[in-house]
Amino acid sequence: MCSPNCLKPGSNLSGKERQTVITLSIIFVVVFSGFIAIQNLQSTLNNESGRGVISLSVVYGCFVFSSFFAPPFIRVLTAKGCLIICCVSHVVYAASNIYPVFWTLLSASAFVGLTSGPLWTSQGMYISQCAISFSQTKNVPVKEIFGKFHGLFYFSFAFPRVLGNSLSSIILMQGHYNETTTNSSESGEIMTCGVELCPEMSITQVSLEEPDPLIVKILMAAFTTLSIIGLLLCVFLLPPLPITVTSSQKSICIKMISSSCSCLVVNIEIAMILYIPSVVLFSFVESFSWIDIPKAYISCPFGVEFVGFSMALKGVMNGISSFLLPRLANLIGRKYVMTSLIIGITASYVGFLVWTPTDDGLPQIMGIIAVQGLFEGGFYTLLAALLSFMYAKKTEAAFASLTTWKALGNTVNIGLAYYLCERSRLYIMFALCTLSIISYVALEIHLQKKTKLTEVDYEEENETINVELRGAEDSSDTK
Template sequence: MKSYDLEDEDEVSSKLQKPMKTCLVLSASFTFVYTAYLAIQNLQSSLNDEANLGVTSLCVLYGTIILFGPQAPLAMRLIGPKRVLALAWIIHCVYTASNFYPTWGTLVPSSALLGAIAGPMWTAQGIYITAAGEKHAAMTAARLHPEAYEKFTHVVLSRFNGIFFMFYELTQITGNLVSSLVLSESSYNSTQSSQDDIAVCGPNDCPSSGTSSNSTTSSIAKPEASVIYIMLSIFLGCNVCGLILTLFLLPNQPDNWSRKRSDSTPNQISSSAMEDLSQCFRMVLDGRMILLMPLFAAQAMAIGILYADYTKAYISCVIGIRWVGFVMTSYGLCTAVFAISINSFASRLGRRVLFVVAIVVDTGSLVAMLIWQPLGSESVAVYFLIPAVSGISEGIMQAQFNTLIGQVFAEKRSPAFAAYHTSKAVSFTLTFALSNFVCLRKRLYLSIALYTLGLLGYLVTEARLRRASVQSRNKKAAATEILSREVKIPD
């Protein structure tokens, strides 16, 4: 039988480069598109604060993900992951364009469209990365150590997810630098808020106090429209670049994946849709997923608070909107660095250590937000600390979540990824919706409590996964021993 050891080295190298190319092209396309999206998201609560339009649009966006997220497997089957990504980037162009004239009739519908495609988009991303990583691991294991395939798979998936999320989190740097550099050129009044306004900033941000509606909102100075248009034009160009990369450089179909859509009748498609919806709901009720959902929810809620509340109640409210991008750059930088560097130690530290560190670090940042009342007299550098610490946790968890789901739900990855992103969308939606009714301090307590439950659920999941792995190895060893006895030739 032909062995990888006997193949031409250049041919082997070429085969190994194809999965890496897929990972890099996918990462680059997300980098362009999310350079625009995340920067706009960070500014929504500050730029479009009249009647809470910005936060409400985010609530609509993530609420729509809840409705359409379960249909992600159907989208994969009908049009395939590449077309899903291309459609997603077109909708991102529409969303960015709607911010040129943000009203209830433009921003909210475009947010709903973006939410509808988000679940399929992230499911397609997970399928591409997992398929590329598994192919790379299989070829590497076949050449070096065939019996160590599972270990190679964990390491390679961690590496590929780490590479992707390093690029993804770099968008917090690129997008926020663009926004702050452009907004800094404006001649608007960016002086610090008065002490009366600052008193209702930080953890004291409450809808009733005005931070989320009238008094504090009216104190946030806005840039001129022409400056905002320049910023949005740059972001629209980024969306187009991401679309071009996806159309011309991304493989049409991930390896080892089939959408099984040929010659489907309307009845078959309808039946398939119901089956996919049923699978997603069954996955949500799966005991393994239930154990992990508090962790998914806690992380999503912490990110939502950082994006919408920290940017407004701690930055715009105290030191001015022009600092939002600069401060959030520290979040993107730390996330990108840790996404790639921590995963280089995945084989030695193990996933459990990485997750525990990430949870403790992110919980610490929430506690810091809870006890810190910004005064405006601190050094501006202080405002960079909480996003930086949150970025450390994000860099670890983003890559490890996909690796965890890929292994825990190996037999049902597509509905598992769909359920994962849907559960995160529920948490984002609740976070943004609660900002209209519940004080920030109470939402911080809720997020900390969810992290506590999430840690317990995760540890139970890892214990079960390890026990199943040991049992599987013991069964294989027993089967091998029995087989060797049966084929042994008697003297």
Template sequence: MSTEYSNNENQTLLNTQYRSVRSGIFSRKRHWKNLIVLSLTFLFCFTAYGAIQNIQSSVNTSNGLGFLSLAIVYGSLMLSSLLAPTVIKYFGAKWTIVFATLCYCIYSYANFFPSYAILIPSSFLLGFSAAPLWVAQGTYLTTSAIQLSELINEVPEFVISRFNGVMFAFFQTNQIWGNILSFTILDAGTEDQKPTNVSSCGSQSCGAPIESNQPSPGKNEVQLLFCIFSVSGMLAVFLSICFLDEQPSATTRIETDTGSSLSLVLSTVRLMGNFKLFLLIPVFVYTGIEQAFIFGDFTKSYITCTQGVSAVGLVMIAFGVSDVISSLICGQLEKITGRIFLFCLGSVVHTGLLVYLYVWKPNQQAEWQLYIIAVGWGVGDAVFQTQCA
């Protein structure tokens, strides 16, 4: 009985959404133009942020400023998730994307002057803008896909899936382009320089001040890198303002389908009564922890500590490529094996790598192992990111 009620309720919700966007106000070409603009906006925005995130704990080492910055970003992101529907309700999907990408730009500019007074407030600002950005992206993309499906008389789910595929094909490459820039520029500033003391690298770095063990890139190189990332971020803002069409129906849909933030909190609490969903909470928590480890601890304690900060870009390119390919494979493999098998696979891969990283004592000659670990971690990350969706 409860399943039948749930199905009827979902169908009613879908019908309401489809009616709200039934009148496709754009041509077919214009829908695809908006999709490409949205994809490029996210590519430019996260090319900058992704690369900054990778080197944050290695460049801003004073009193753990880089670590603290990332912790604040993801902590405030968690809080902003409850406010995202309300933000989109009042500003609409397009302008939420514009304001949020601008906040990412501010974070890039803040790294020109890395201090607690500047970087920490900008980390809060970025974190609180991140959830509205992603919810607005999903709202805009889904609304556009439904409008196009009505226009070409095709099943909406197929068009939504196609749009998501194009969007994330662009987005997932941000780890490649940003890290290529990071390696090329920082390597010029640390040429022929290697860390002189690797005794406190790897698992031994816990609680150890390793910044003295590593050569610092030149200030000019770091400034140039952040300058390029800031320009990339501003390109994202420019694209979203000038070329992304506003869709009034997206705002209407938010108004009819979402209530206040309090209603959203109460709905979330009610969902906790579902035992299967409750069991997923540790998985959701782990996905945040494992990304914090690869972007923060692994880059600083294993890559920068043994190879220098310029090597972070190259190793993380391997992680990004592995993540992209594995995400595509997992999407197809799930139809054959089911999600339980993939969750077990991802858990085994990450557990094995964590055990190895704990007992392994990295050195300056152990460069190829870093690439293998990055590729393996990308496989596990792809499993958890795709199967939790």
């Protein structure tokens, strides 16, 4: 797991670990406020020819590629350098949505995707190295600090969901809308929204209302400004990580090859194989929130102006669970909390399956979204903390693998949204939930056995040393 030499004492993080985590969190809050809100609106604002969904597919398709090559890029550019470049890409992405021409939108989406792998790998490295440094300085168990620092980051990462989505709803409500045209029954049931919505219906049977273009431009300009502020904070306030390069790595090419190979090696380890289904489940949950909830469950039955408020509510619940659940896991055990979260996520999707959209059904769907947000936030926080604990010596490769599988899951699910109806995709979610809970239980059993073996080896080593010491004492007494 982690040895005392994971991070050299006296590094530039020593004594500033918590401050660094807070600074990193603020940067992500400011930069992602715009990106998350735009992401939630893409399937509605850029509905023509599926342009919004296609642009998100480009983002996460490039994300998969960049995640695999994240470790070598971080070795060359440093973690802070990668964060700065990614902040620039978010400025470009937000600006491209002011005038969303197809080719500019796709180019900006590709830029964001290609920088997102190094971004999230660097984020994981910052949190992990701060936690290791803090545990050495304060003599606190590193496992506990991993949970707290990841919890602090993901608690704050709920704020961009609240800030960006609330801002989008407030600004969009300033426009004038026509009534959304849907097929409604005499009882007020909206027939083609919710679980009944299919891709082919979005054009022929459902007319999604479009806000005033000027209002949209004002919104995107505000998000661009936030991204620029985040870039400046990253450049001037975030300290760099300690550089750890071994003398055997004599060239950049060797560094890149060895780092990429380490990413591959991590993915064939038993622990990572058992860990991956939970990551894929989270990625499907996450992309469902970007594509399906805004379009099928909010915009279609109630209007685009309510998307921001619903996603802001979800962000609040994400933050609460990210802050509280790691502490609960320290008290009663991670495995009990994680298992309960997967069961809770499954239950929330049962709610999406059975909910019937009606004219007065907004409070009910808001409740389902809040429950899903509560389980989703804590789930990823504990997943990240678990990965930090399993691969404290291999943070680059481990978090590169995490972002790769997460981006791959997002890409697949966004692609499915272009072809499958909501009902079919919910059935896929239930299958993933089942696979995830089985693999997670197996992972905990594997880690428990591995820990016991480590303890046995440690005890045997101590016993050998004691025997040698007693033998030395007996020989000296004989002399």
